[in-house]
Amino acid sequence: MVFSSNIFLFFFLPIFLVAYFITPKKFRNYTLLLFSLVFYAYGAPDFVFLLVGECIINYFIVRGLARTEKARTKKWLCALSVIMALGLLLYFKYANFFMENLNAIMGWFHHEPVGWMKVALPIGISFFTFQSITYTLDVYRGVTPPSKKLTDYVLYIMMFPQLIAGPIVNYNTVAAQLVTRESTMEGRALGFYRFVIGLSKKVLIANTLALYADQVFGMNYAELSTGSAWLGILSYTMQIYFDFSGYSDMAIGLGMMMGFRFPENFNDPYTSRSVTEFWKRWHMTLGNFIMNYLYIPLGGNRKGKGRTYFNLWICFLLSGLWHGASWTFVLWGAFHGFFICLDKLLSGKRKVESGKFSVLHSPLSTFFIVMMGWVLFRVDDIAGAGGFYTALFSFKEGLHGSTDALFWFTLAVALVFSFLTLTKSGKNLQDLVFAEHYTQRLSWTMFALCIVLLVLSAGSLCVSDFNPFIYFRF
Numbered sequence: 001m002v003f004s005s006n007i008f009l010f011f012f013l014p015i016f017l018v019a020y021f022i023t024p025k026k027f028r029n030y031t032l033l034l035f036s037l038v039f040y041a042y043g044a045p046d047f048v049f050l051l052v053g054e055c056i057i058n059y060f061i062v063r064g065l066a067r068t069e070k071a072r073t074k075k076w077l078c079a080l081s082v083i084m085a086l087g088l089l090l091y092f093k094y095a096n097f098f099m100e101n102l103n104a105i106m107g108w109f110h111h112e113p114v115g116w117m118k119v120a121l122p123i124g125i126s127f128f129t130f131q132s133i134t135y136t137l138d139v140y141r142g143v144t145p146p147s148k149k150l151t152d153y154v155l156y157i158m159m160f161p162q163l164i165a166g167p168i169v170n171y172n173t174v175a176a177q178l179v180t181r182e183s184t185m186e187g188r189a190l191g192f193y194r195f196v197i198g199l200s201k202k203v204l205i206a207n208t209l210a211l212y213a214d215q216v217f218g219m220n221y222a223e224l225s226t227g228s229a230w231l232g233i234l235s236y237t238m239q240i241y242f243d244f245s246g247y248s249d250m251a252i253g254l255g256m257m258m259g260f261r262f263p264e265n266f267n268d269p270y271t272s273r274s275v276t277e278f279w280k281r282w283h284m285t286l287g288n289f290i291m292n293y294l295y296i297p298l299g300g301n302r303k304g305k306g307r308t309y310f311n312l313w314i315c316f317l318l319s320g321l322w323h324g325a326s327w328t329f330v331l332w333g334a335f336h337g338f339f340i341c342l343d344k345l346l347s348g349k350r351k352v353e354s355g356k357f358s359v360l361h362s363p364l365s366t367f368f369i370v371m372m373g374w375v376l377f378r379v380d381d382i383a384g385a386g387g388f389y390t391a392l393f394s395f396k397e398g399l400h401g402s403t404d405a406l407f408w409f410t411l412a413v414a415l416v417f418s419f420l421t422l423t424k425s426g427k428n429l430q431d432l433v434f435a436e437h438y439t440q441r442l443s444w445t446m447f448a449l450c451i452v453l454l455v456l457s458a459g460s461l462c463v464s465d466f467n468p469f470i471y472f473r474f
Contacts, residue, residue: 001039001042001043002043002164002247003195003198003199003202003247003250003251003254004199004202004203004207004246004247004250004457004461005461006458006461006462007042009199009458009461010458012035012038012039012042016031016035017257019031019035020032020035020258021183028258029151029152029155029178030151032155032159032160032258033151033154033155033158033159035160036155036158036159036160036163037052037158039160039163040123040124040158040160040163043123043164044122044123046120047122047123050088050122051122051128051157051158052154052158054084054085054088054132055132055153055154055157055158056150056154057084058081058084058085058132058135058136059146059147059150059153059154061077061080061081061084061136062077062081062135062136062139062146063146064077065077065078065081065136065139065140065146066139066145066146074140078136078137078140081132081133081136082133082136082137085129085132085133085136086129086133088125088129089125089126089129091119092119092120092121092122092125093121093125093126093325094321094325095116095119096118096119096325097325097326099114099116102114123164124163124164124165126322127162127163127164127165127166127168128157128158128163130168130286130289131156131157131168131169131170131171132157133293134168134170134171134289134293135153135156135157135171137293138170138171138172139171143172144171144172144175145175147171147175147178152178152179155178156169156171156174156178160254161250161251161252161254161255161260161262162251162255162262165244165247165248165251166248166251166265166283166285166286167248167251167252167262167263167264167265167284167285168285168286168288168289169262169263169285173261173262173263174260174261174262177259177260177261181258181259181260182259183257183258183259184259186437186438187256187257187259188256188257189438189443189447190253190256190436190438191252191253191254191255191256191257191258192253192257192450193253193446193447193450194249194250194252194253194256194434195249195250195253195254195257196253196450196453196454196457197246197249197253197433197450197453198245198246198247198248198249198250198251198252198253199246199250199453199454199457200246200453200454200456200457201242201243201245201246201249202242202243202246202247202250203246203457203460203461204410204453204456204457204460205238205239205242205246205410205413205414206238206239206240206242206243206246207460207464208406208407208410209235209236209238209239209242209407209410209411209414210235210236210239210243211407212231212232212235212402212403212407213232213233213235213236213239213378215232215402216228216229216231216232216233216235217232217236217378217379217388221384221387221388221390221391222387222391224388224391224396225391225396225397225398225399226391226392226393226394226395226396226397227397227398227399228391228398228399229388229391229392230392231399231403233371233374233375233378233388233392234371234411235411236374236378237270237370237371237374238411238414238415238418239470240374240377240470241266241269241270241414241418242414243470244265244266244283244470245265245266248264248265248266252264252265263284263285263288264284265283265284265285266281266282266283266284267280267281267284268281268418268420268421268430269281269282269370270363270367270370270418270419271363271418271419271421271422272363272366273361273362273363273366274343274347274361274366275336275339275340275342275343275366275369275370276340276343276344277366278366278370279336279340286319290315290318290319294314294315294318295311295312295315298311298314298315299311308344309341309344309345312337312340312341312344313334313337313338313341315337316333316334316336316337316340317330317333317334317337318333319333319336320332320333320334320336321333323377326380326381327381327382328376328377328379328380328381328382328385329376329377331376331382331385332373332376332377335372335373335376336373339369343361347361363419363422372389375388375389375392433446
């Protein structure tokens with residue numbers, strides 16, 4: 001089940017909200033947990049008991065970790081917890097990738113391929129794993145005490161607003177909110193506005209642009225014109241941003257309705273002046289996870305320049321592999337790792353922030369680099385990526401695929417809102433819309449606007465069964 005679906009909007013969400021708010025406050029966690037399990041079981045009934053079982057086992061492992069005073073025992077229990085979480089991720093997400101590459105290597109030596117049954121991927125397994133690991137390591141480091149109640153811990157991991165696609169929430173961020181939180185009328189209204197804005201980004205913008213992007217990327221790249229290739233990758237660049245940021249907005253909005261405050265996940269990434277800055281604005285909770293639980297433990301920038309570049313490269317290679325079990329994702333990670341290292345090599349933090357190297361470090365050049373990287377993200381294999389890059393720069397005339405007025409209008413809207421905050425007035429407008437407190441007049445204006453957007457989004461979902469979600473498979 002995804003947020004941008006009829007079953008969620010017209011059945012699950014209304015029933016949940018009624019049940020949640022009529023439940024006495026001290027029992028609301030149980031209501032939320034029950035509906036979260038139903039939410040997950042609807043999309044992946046074969047895996048819900050496995051993940052709940054892993055939660056229960058990990059809860060008691062970490063509880064034992066926190067109680068023991070023996071350093072050696074702490075390390076072993078911490079390692080056991082992390083290995084268990086990573087083991088599930090590696091098996092479900094990368095077993096097929098490993099076997100396919102193993103058989104390819106065996107084929108080079110004229111050996112028979114190894115037969116195996118393909119492994120199905122549980123939805124949300126990556127985000128499930130990340131939150132489990134952050135909980136274990138934060139308790140091990142003494143950053144936060146362990147959860148006192150098993151149900152609160154399972155709720156933290158399985159909470160449906162952020163279970164499928166984040167944002168990645170550290171336990172210490174919501175630990176107090178799991179015990180007690182206040183859902184005010186203003187908070188519910190702000191959550192509703194945020195949810196509808198996210199839904200509109202997903203349904204009205206991302207889905208519309210996805211139709212053309214899928215047409216282009218489904219063509220024979222050898223026959224693809226340069227104009228079609230550029231329009232296709234531009235459409236996909238807008239699609240993935242509004243798709244993923246829209247889903248994050250919906251998750252944050254749902255949390256706000258219940259009194260939770262989830263971390264922001266996007267901050268106008270396409271206005272970045274460098275690839276380094278892009279990764280501080282794109283999927284920010286993943287960036288924070290990589291920084292705190294991978295880059296710094298590897299040594300960060302504390303062991304010289306060479307080791308710093310190596311650590312950055314490793315982090316982005318693994319980030320690429322996390323996004324998908326494919327060599328194109330690994331190349332995508334290496335691509336971004338290269339430009340991150342180049343940023344540090346050519347300019348350094350102070351020079352980038354002071355505006356020097358403006359040709360290399362500008363929103364236009366950064367957007368171009370990021371868009372070129374999205375080719376690797378979208379195309380399934382390396383040969384196909386090469387063919388698409390060729391189409392981009394072959395100067396072949398023509399325009400393939402069907403476009404209409406709605407497509408061009410949507411693309412224009414997407415571009416405007418992607419770069420809106422480059423202007424002072426645009427930044428002020430965004431700050432006004434996403435403010436923590438509204439005036440009564442602005443609140444009524446937002447309510448009217450969101451009702452219109454909700455009707456348009458619901459109408460679009462009713463007349464079309466085209467509703468892809470890019471990060472659903474990660």
